[in-house]
Amino acid sequence: MKFLIPPIIFLLAVTASCGDKHNELLVEAESFREKGGWLVDPQFTEQMGSPYLLAHGLGNPVEDASTSITIPATGKYHIWVRTKNWAAGDWEAPGRFKLAVNGNEIESILGTGDETWYWQYAGKIPIKGPAVKIELKDLTGFEGRCDAIYLSTKKTEPPAGKDELSSWRKKLHGEAEIPEKSAEFDLVIAGGGIAGCAAAIAAAEQGLQVAIVHDRPVLGGNASSEIRVHTEGITWKSDRIISMLNTVWWPNGSPEAAKDDTKRHTNMARYDNIKIFLNWRAYTANTTDGIITSIDARQTATGERMRFSAPLFSDCTGDGWIGYWAGAGYMYGREDSATYNENWAEHGELWSPAEADNKVMGSSVLWRTYDAGIPVSFPDVPWAMDVAGDYSATTGTWKWEFSRNDLHQIEDAEYIRDHMLKAIYGSFSNAKKKAENVNLGLEWVGYLVGKRESRRLKGDYIYTFNDEKNMTEFPDAVAMETRTVDVHYQQIEADSTKPDFLSEALYYKVDHYFIPYRSLYSENIGNLFMAGRCFSCSHVGLGGPRVMHTTGQMGVAVGYAASLCKKYNTSPRGIYENHIDELRELIY
Ligand SMILES: Cc1cc2nc3c(=O)[nH]c(=O)nc-3n(C[C@H](O)[C@H](O)[C@H](O)COP(=O)(O)OP(=O)(O)OC[C@H]3O[C@@H](n4cnc5c(N)ncnc54)[C@H](O)[C@@H]3O)c2cc1C
Numbered sequence: 001m002k003f004l005i006p007p008i009i010f011l012l013a014v015t016a017s018c019g020d021k022h023n024e025l026l027v028e029a030e031s032f033r034e035k036g037g038w039l040v041d042p043q044f045t046e047q048m049g050s051p052y053l054l055a056h057g058l059g060n061p062v063e064d065a066s067t068s069i070t071i072p073a074t075g076k077y078h079i080w081v082r083t084k085n086w087a088a089g090d091w092e093a094p095g096r097f098k099l100a101v102n103g104n105e106i107e108s109i110l111g112t113g114d115e116t117w118y119w120q121y122a123g124k125i126p127i128k129g130p131a132v133k134i135e136l137k138d139l140t141g142f143e144g145r146c147d148a149i150y151l152s153t154k155k156t157e158p159p160a161g162k163d164e165l166s167s168w169r170k171k172l173h174g175e176a177e178i179p180e181k182s183a184e185f186d187l188v189i190a191g192g193g194i195a196g197c198a199a200a201i202a203a204a205e206q207g208l209q210v211a212i213v214h215d216r217p218v219l220g221g222n223a224s225s226e227i228r229v230h231t232e233g234i235t236w237k238s239d240r241i242i243s244m245l246n247t248v249w250w251p252n253g254s255p256e257a258a259k260d261d262t263k264r265h266t267n268m269a270r271y272d273n274i275k276i277f278l279n280w281r282a283y284t285a286n287t288t289d290g291i292i293t294s295i296d297a298r299q300t301a302t303g304e305r306m307r308f309s310a311p312l313f314s315d316c317t318g319d320g321w322i323g324y325w326a327g328a329g330y331m332y333g334r335e336d337s338a339t340y341n342e343n344w345a346e347h348g349e350l351w352s353p354a355e356a357d358n359k360v361m362g363s364s365v366l367w368r369t370y371d372a373g374i375p376v377s378f379p380d381v382p383w384a385m386d387v388a389g390d391y392s393a394t395t396g397t398w399k400w401e402f403s404r405n406d407l408h409q410i411e412d413a414e415y416i417r418d419h420m421l422k423a424i425y426g427s428f429s430n431a432k433k434k435a436e437n438v439n440l441g442l443e444w445v446g447y448l449v450g451k452r453e454s455r456r457l458k459g460d461y462i463y464t465f466n467d468e469k470n471m472t473e474f475p476d477a478v479a480m481e482t483r484t485v486d487v488h489y490q491q492i493e494a495d496s497t498k499p500d501f502l503s504e505a506l507y508y509k510v511d512h513y514f515i516p517y518r519s520l521y522s523e524n525i526g527n528l529f530m531a532g533r534c535f536s537c538s539h540v541g542l543g544g545p546r547v548m549h550t551t552g553q554m555g556v557a558v559g560y561a562a563s564l565c566k567k568y569n570t571s572p573r574g575i576y577e578n579h580i581d582e583l584r585e586l587i588y
Contacts, residue, residue, distance in 0.1 A: 023072045024152040029053040037062025042300040044414040057141025058442040065136040071129035080119040082147035087383035088115040095144035100135040111144045179305030185211040187562045188310040190282045193221025194548040195532030195555040196316030202559025204271040215281035225257040227450045233549030242552040253366040285325035320455035320534035328522045329458035333358040334539040340464040342540040350489045361452040361488040362403030365420035367396040367445040376441035381425045388426020401503035409454040417449045423501040459536030461518035468513040477514035479553035487543040521572030531555040560586040
């Protein structure tokens with residue numbers, strides 16, 4: 001495996017128009033040379049327009065980020081910073097920070113103001129060039145965020161609207177339609193969770209040249225040390241491959257997850273024909289006549305772009321992004337109980353609603369505390385209390401989960417993440433007021449949203465609760481699970497006195513159930529596989545096989561199927577029609 005490290009380029013756009021003596025520069029915060037304690041957060045790129053820098057310091061200001069730029073001419077510049085006040089209200093904004101230019105702090109406090117992303121005016125200052133040092137100075141450690149800095153000799157605020165802003169950015173960066181770089185593979189996998197990694201190994205072992213495009217610095221998705229969910233389910237016929245990738249059963253949130261990251265990376269590195277593109281986020285799929293010809297991805301910090309071409313693709317993003325961009329059929333939300341006859345009378349609406357809605361299983365942010373042995377202080381967090389109320393807690397479990405009918409798990413993911421952060425900081429603040437918690441400090445709080453359910457891509461077969469209940473013996477079964485089916489609901493749905501950020505599970509015991517191959521390729525995009533929680537299933541159908549040993553089995557099936565597609569020059573559907581026995585032999 002080769003970890004491809006892109007050359008350091010800086011997203012710095014400079015334009016100068018001599019006619020009206022107008023100079024302008026756009027500096028993308030994520031491309032700062034020194035990040036200090038700030039983190040690159042690319043989770044919400046599709047919604048707010050870019051990766052950004054986040055000051056995630058658990059209440060302690062993080063180390064400064066800094067970079068050097070070159071300005072076209074010494075002079076007076078107006079400065080805007082694209083930011084948001086993520087918890088606006090009648091208190092000081094939680095994510096406050098300042099900007100320093102050539103060592104001089106600008107007076108304006110940033111990260112205040114609007115709750116949506118906007119250009120905050122920082123002021124007009126004289127700047128001596130050509131080399132200029134810019135620094136971000138966090139003031140709080142509570143999720144200050146900076147997307148970009150715009151300097152201009154003219155006082156014209158940059159555009160705010162999503163499309164207008166995107167065109168303006170491209171123009172300033174001089175970005176062409178087609179990525180600068182390209183590469184070809186036999187199989188391109190987007191998303192390096194357990195499903196994506198398993199698909200990569202299975203395909204590579206059969207001799208395919210594989211690319212795995214993953215938007216994080218570590219592989220594993222929810223099982224990684226960044227999110228810290230342990231893997232569950234059975235490994236069945238794919239034990240050898242999944243064992244290279246999975247986790248020990250440590251409690252969710254445990255730092256032990258880092259050991260499993262090391263195991264996963266070491267094992268993936270054994271395959272010369274897997275090229276891993278870490279910190280690369282896919283952003284579009286290019287198609288011709290219902291076939292994906294390539295996907296384009298962007299390095300999350302440098303902005304470098306690459307086109308990945310292949311005859312076959314696998315969407316392992318969890319969110320079904322590749323299918324979505326390619327125009328694949330997909331589902332979102334809870335189907336009404338009549339659609340697939342998934343009613344469970346005992347639990348009624350909590351299990352499957354009479355009318356379809358958007359109350360899918362929610363997203364989580366895990367967290368934990370530590371005992372310092374001496375008193376540890378924690379600041380007041382008034383901006384968190386409307387969410388936390390008087391709830392008090394010292395650790396998070398899988399039950400710290402948030403879903404609401406009016407929120408989309410992808411489109412509103414930043415709001416969902418921030419809601420969970422308010423729940424965590426507020427509940428911990430309440431706990432700290434109790435004498436027994438005086439020595440407790442926050443050890444770790446995730447900043448990545450751990451998702452359970454969002455888009456599910458439609459395949460030739462839609463897997464439902466009935467297949468679990470009836471233990472359907474598919475002729476094309478490629479994965480098996482014995483885990484009890486569980487579907488979550490928000491506690492507040494059953495008891496209005498409960499906080500809205502806690503969930504509960506309903507369990508339906510089944511002996512075993514199978515997953516058919518037909519649920520692992522798209523119904524209408526001819527060369528697209530999917531493995532993971534975005535496989536073809538109903539909302540209740542996802543209740544069993546969303547765990548990561550099962551999604552790993554799906555990945556193995558997809559990897560082997562891709563190798564047969566190459567061998568017989570056929571499509572994923574062609575494997576079902578003509579080579580399903582050979583696929584099952586590879587798996588069994
Ligand atoms: C709190 C919590 C507790 C859970 N408990 C368990 C449990 O105990 N055991 C268990 O097995 N499962 C558990 N689950 C469920 C399980 O973690 C998910 O269903 C699982 O993550 C599915 O795996 P996946 O590979 O499909 O997706 P993911 O793990 O989400 O991996 C997909 C990866 O793709 C990346 N990606 C997304 N978009 C792009 C893009 N455009 N370009 C490049 N990369 C991209 C993402 O960063 C992500 O890392 C839990 C989930 C949560 C949130």
